[in-house]
Amino acid sequence: MSNDKEPPSVDSPPSEEESQSELTESDSVEELTTATEPDQTQAGEDRGGRALPIAALVLSLLAIGLSAYLWYSVEVQQKLEQTRSTADINVNIKGLGQQVAGLEKLQNRLESRQGEIESRQGGIEKTIRQIVQENIDPLKVSQATLQKSQAKLGSSMESLSTAVEKVYTDLDRSLDSWALEEIEQLLRIANHSLSLSQDVNTARAGLELADRRLHQLGNPKFTEVRRLIADELVQLQGIGQPDVAGLALRLSSITSSVDKLPLAVKPQRGFAGEAASSNTVKPASTSDKLYQAGQELLADLKDLVRVQNVSEPAKPLLSPDQRFYLFENLRLLLTGAQIALLKADTGTFRNNLSQAESWLRNYFDTEDGGVAKIMTDLEEIGQVDLKPELPDISTSLNALQKIKQRASTG
Numbered sequence: 001m002s003n004d005k006e007p008p009s010v011d012s013p014p015s016e017e018e019s020q021s022e023l024t025e026s027d028s029v030e031e032l033t034t035a036t037e038p039d040q041t042q043a044g045e046d047r048g049g050r051a052l053p054i055a056a057l058v059l060s061l062l063a064i065g066l067s068a069y070l071w072y073s074v075e076v077q078q079k080l081e082q083t084r085s086t087a088d089i090n091v092n093i094k095g096l097g098q099q100v101a102g103l104e105k106l107q108n109r110l111e112s113r114q115g116e117i118e119s120r121q122g123g124i125e126k127t128i129r130q131i132v133q134e135n136i137d138p139l140k141v142s143q144a145t146l147q148k149s150q151a152k153l154g155s156s157m158e159s160l161s162t163a164v165e166k167v168y169t170d171l172d173r174s175l176d177s178w179a180l181e182e183i184e185q186l187l188r189i190a191n192h193s194l195s196l197s198q199d200v201n202t203a204r205a206g207l208e209l210a211d212r213r214l215h216q217l218g219n220p221k222f223t224e225v226r227r228l229i230a231d232e233l234v235q236l237q238g239i240g241q242p243d244v245a246g247l248a249l250r251l252s253s254i255t256s257s258v259d260k261l262p263l264a265v266k267p268q269r270g271f272a273g274e275a276a277s278s279n280t281v282k283p284a285s286t287s288d289k290l291y292q293a294g295q296e297l298l299a300d301l302k303d304l305v306r307v308q309n310v311s312e313p314a315k316p317l318l319s320p321d322q323r324f325y326l327f328e329n330l331r332l333l334l335t336g337a338q339i340a341l342l343k344a345d346t347g348t349f350r351n352n353l354s355q356a357e358s359w360l361r362n363y364f365d366t367e368d369g370g371v372a373k374i375m376t377d378l379e380e381i382g383q384v385d386l387k388p389e390l391p392d393i394s395t396s397l398n399a400l401q402k403i404k405q406r407a408s409t410g
Contacts, residue, residue: 190205198344201241207236222403224399232391242388244386250377258327261374326359346385
């Protein structure tokens with residue numbers, strides 16, 4: 001190994017691979033030196049003390065060279081790093097300078113734009129002042145007019161509220177007046193229905209409606225009127241109202257069945273065959289025709305003469321024309337009874353029914369079931385009072401009219 005190697009120049013610093021190779025070589029030298037030490041020791045025993053100083057000198061020179069190389073390598077590396085850092089810094093400074101220049105240009109543009117905006121803003125403010133100045137006077141006039149209108153509207157609202165309150169007050173009074181008018185009309189209807197038409201049901205309904213409306217008013221001054229209405233309702237409940245419709249239907253049914261009623265006296269005929277079959281007894285031998293002919297002749301002779309026991313004088317036979325007029329007159333009597341029923345004419349109603357019953361008894365067969373049933377119905381219908389005695393229900397109406405008169409005068 002020789003120590004005559006020239007150190008690399010400063011202009012071309014060694015690379016990392018060369019530095020690592022040199023370090024490797026120095027390590028191998030140290031190992032060889034260490035390995036040869038026992039041999040030298042042994043040789044020193046032969047050679048004496050000459051080898052030890054030489055070895056020490058070699059080792060010192062190697063250590064000095066290695067140290068110098070290491071120092072040089074570190075120094076060069078630091079300078080390289082410093083150079084690189086300086087270059088990077090210069091590049092960064094140059095970029096920053098360019099950015100600063102761009103920012104300055106941008107600032108100049110912004111300042112020019114800001115100046116333009118300020119000038120425009122000044123023009124806009126001037127225009128706005130002019131417009132406001134031109135319109136402020138009409139606005140003041142309009143505001144004054146609006147204030148006057150508001151004052152007039154306020155006074156109108158006060159007048160309107162006063163008028164509305166008055167209307168509500170009058171309406172409350174008029175509602176009571178309307179209710180009283182309605183109640184009075186109901187009582188009038190009840191009185192007219194009872195006095196003119198003898199319609200107890202309508203009169204009762206009118207009184208009940210009037211009492212209900214008085215109850216809804218809830219005014220204690222109408223208590224007396226309600227008491228009188230209650231008394232009148234009790235009086236109407238005791239009146240028997242005839243079933244006019246039912247009675248009219250019964251009379252119509254009787255009238256339609258008059259043609260089917262049998263008369264009291266009518267011609268009767270006997271039939272020889274029937275008499276022979278009922279009065280003769282057949283002989284044991286039916287082949288005797290002479291005997292049968294004699295029996296039939298005897299039956300015919302008996303039929304020519306009829307004997308009756310009559311306790312009353314015989315009624316004469318009616319001709320066909322008389323029978324027709326009898327049926328028609330009976331129908332007219334029943335029809336007249338229906339008309340009297342609708343008019344509530346009790347006298348005419350009962351007279352017609354009584355005369356019809358008399359004709360049925362004199363000219364029709366009273367032993368017939370139909371005739372007897374009609375006579376019973378006519379007698380039952382004739383007992384109905386078509387016009388019962390009606391009470392006076394005008395007291396409640398008079399009391400209500402007096403209360404209304406006091407309220408109007410008061």
